[in-house]
Amino acid sequence: MTKHFGRKGIIHTTSYYQLNFIRTQLSAENRRRLIVTDPEVSRDDVIREHIESSEDTVLISPPLHLGLDLKDDLSRFQVIVKVPYPDGSDRWIEAKSERDQEWYNWQTALNLVQSYGRSIRSKDDWAITYILDSTISSFLSRNKAMLPNWFREAIQSGRVR
DSSP: OOTTTTSOEEEEOSSHHHHHHHHHHSOHHHHHHEEEOOTTSOHHHHHHHHHHOSSOOEEEESOOOSSOOOOGGGOSEEEEOSOOOOOTTSHHHHHHHHHOHHHHHHHHHHHHHHHHTTSOOSTTOOOEEEEOOTTHHHHHHHHGGGSOHHHHHHHHHTSBO
């Protein structure tokens, strides 16, 4: 966040536990930039606050990989904290993945690409993406055929770090 001072961004977490941990680890200056989703507050209101703010706010939330348009200066950097694997504690997901591991990997790839796409909305748009999860390399090597060419090219070019 310090590196991207003066720019809006988003931090994708997979849980409120991660969100709260990250929030407590930030400097006071960076913590003030956060726009935090909360189950008690309308998601649309939180997103609107980020979009309408003239400050360099950073949206932080558990999965927002669908229905979010942070085009152009609404997000010039994003952090994907964890590879967005489907929730293994959900009985339906657990049963489905036991029967079809490829389905589980496809859902993960889909969520990853969707998360990446929240900040890059057109061919002329750009954002720097950081993926912090150390399992990303093995996931990408095992599942590269599931990922679109443009996404693989972004990783190879260093636009995804």
